Amino acid sequence: MKLKTLFMIVGILVVAGACRPQPTGPETLTVMTHDSFAVSDEVVQIFEEQNNVIVQFLEVGDTGTAVNKAALSKDNPLADVFYGVDNTFLSRALEEGIFEVYDSPLLEQIDPAYQLDPTHQALPVDFGDVCLNYQKSFFEQAGLEPPETLEDLVKPEYRDMLTVENPATSSPGLAFLLTTVGYFGEDGYLDYWKALVANGVEIVNDWETAYYSAFSQAGGPDPIVVSYGSSPPFEVLYSEEPLEEAPTAAITSPGTCFRQIEFVGILKGTTQRDLAEKWVDFMLSPTFQEDIPLNMYVFPVNSQAKLAEVFQQYLVVPEVTADVTPAMIAEGRERWIEAWTETVLR
């Protein structure tokens, strides 16, 4: 009797797996994304109603994992569209050849500075800056000017004040390492890191620990942390009590931030090229672009998209960010991380 039940369970499972929803009614467009993707329901509904389609999202892990999964499944793609590859992984995605070329008409509305892929396989959607953040009240109480440049951080007055993330395990950590490579050059970045170590830099493995455990804004010991340029406005937006002013600020002097740009592309082998094009256009259009900041904490690349007031008021966008191209990152990533590990951790 028991065996029979077991067979039934497995049978049901197999059948359940085999029975895919029959294509009745509207078609389904599948969009795979990294796990920080979010969008307002109303915005997706606009697209679904316009095109009589159901959009199914698949979250496939963090950015690196998502790119790997897209690469490993390129012969039998998981989805029609993939959103979420950023400039630190762009070369991998292009080398693996996961995307089809698509010259979206909306690219005209996007600053060419964001269009890092001239072949138009990967189209820019949003950007976010990884910047040093500091707690304002700490420096006010200490009667100390907050640091403004990378050089400031190795000065004795800022000793034991900084937490950064490990570039091997954290995406803002990698971004900050790339910032130092861009700023001090391949010859100088390791010396800078040696000076940071001598000045008591604290390293943790992930942004969550850095921001919510080590950062003094959350009760930790260090008043300076590597986070995002968008973090201060979100401290206002998601404060416990309504705030007049952001409790933290981002350092945005030239060359101190790294700009992460995220891209979307149509996956090779899609059977719904038309719909996929429409979705990509939709993501680049002001409707979707204006919905981005409050959902994903990054900012639209379409120049016609308007920012909500909270960002106009509290967001500081750096004018000059670290100059490190995707090709340089692809070529140097492993070498820089290993040299960094040897210098900082051993």
Add this chain to the structure above:
Amino acid sequence: MRNSQTPSAAPRPKSPGLNLWILPVLFMGIFYFYPLGKITQLSFARAANEAWPGVREFLSSPSIARVIGFTFKQAILSTLLTLVVGLPGAYLFGRFDFRGKKFLRALTGVPFVMPTLVVAAGFYALLGPTGWLNSLLMTVWKLDHPPLTFVNTFGAILTAHVFYNTTIVLRVVGDYWSRLDPRLENAARILGATRWAALREITLPLLLPAITSAALLVFIFDFTSFGVVLVLGGPTFATLEVEIYYQTISLFNLPAAATLSLLQVGFTLILTVVYTRLTSRLQKPIQLSSRGRAQRPLVSRRSRLLAGLLIAGLLAFLISPLAALAAKSLTGSEPGAPLTLAFYRSLASRPRESSFYVPPAAALGVSLGYGILTVGLALSLGLPAAWSLAKKNLTLIDRILDPILMLPLGTSAVTLGLGFLVALDQPPLNLRTSPLLVPLAHTLVAFPFVVRSLTPALASIQPRLRQAAAVLGASPRQVVREIDLPLVGRALLVAASFAFTISIGEFGASSLITRPEYPTVPVAIYRLLARPGALNFGQAMALSTILMAATLLGMLLMEYFRIGEVGEF
């Protein structure tokens, strides 16, 4: 004791033998070996276009040797410490009856399900540089610097491993101890043995199968540790699992990742082979008694005091990081803030941007659903396997399959996740984007736990009882219902609760493809924690506290809910 048994050729209820293996083997084949094989093959096929120096060169690099050495060192130390902390507790749970025991036992299972990032936040709040303990010591001794360094130390890794895995020892050993007939020990005492001698000569040898079982499970968990090492150990420590993640995700060096994964699986296999050899010698059919007889109340003042101290110690250790979390859910990230229920209230309301927003109740429902599916699957697969392994005379096939069942526990979640992606991509098994894959993956991890906690209990059933029942006219089904089930009922409960907590705790599911419409509670917590803002942090802590409460409730229900008279007779 063995000699007192009837010869092994004695009539048993006709054993279904090989048939019992069909389902477990089928399951392992489809959901473990096939994906693992396919990703390994694919990984090495890429070796041509990578700068891949070859397996031998790669493994002989000093940094890899260091990772392997550290992985073993921390796992061995963590396991020993877990036993040191867990065994006295197992004794207390196994031998004594006292008020609040069920609650306490349920409580000790809660750490097992908590997401690492959240537990780390709890440890930071307690022992971090600006944590409660350091603040207290700094005020008392008027110090300028925090006297205790905890986070990012080797000690933090060990502590967190003991924190997570003590419940394994408590449950596996405690359950077995509770059914060990105390008369053997009493007889030894009457014959003049000291308390120590009785423990050493009688109790410990009888307990060994359960202790080695628990130690093996704990070791494999520590051996493949990822989150704890990453979050609490900090960047200077790396285990094999961390290195596999780095090689796969950051570098996309799949041949390297596959080599390390196979190495990890290989070590696990060697370990389990040694273990199964060992236990086949240790396993003794002993008279298991009902719990009522094995347990006594705490009568003397001394035993009450000792038990009280032990309970207080266990609670302080296992509960304080969780209590720190619960406190944060009421105060937010800033220390010294006034108490508020704002985070709980805001969890229930739909936030303005609302996208993919899933109310906590729905996430709990999803977690619960996956948990129940996992329990059902793991028990239906684990029971026949444990049944086969509990025989007195194992066949060659039993001997080969036994260690293999443990392999999923020792396998990198990152690698297996990619394996599912490349292997389960064709009908009829196109499961890679199916929500069903989550409970299936959980079952892979829960299944070895079920087998390990059931086998010692099943093996200890004396054949004579079955024979007597059969002689007295019981049908085979009656024998199962009247003899086997009551005897293994408690172990069944332990197995089910393991499967449940493993599923609720989300082992490795992040390496799967998830559907945003079915987030589990841990996934929802991670989503909140990944965003800046005091409200998001407070909500993550509130949701974690709800997860704790729900887990506790689930464990308590399992403690009280018994099918028929299972567990007591």
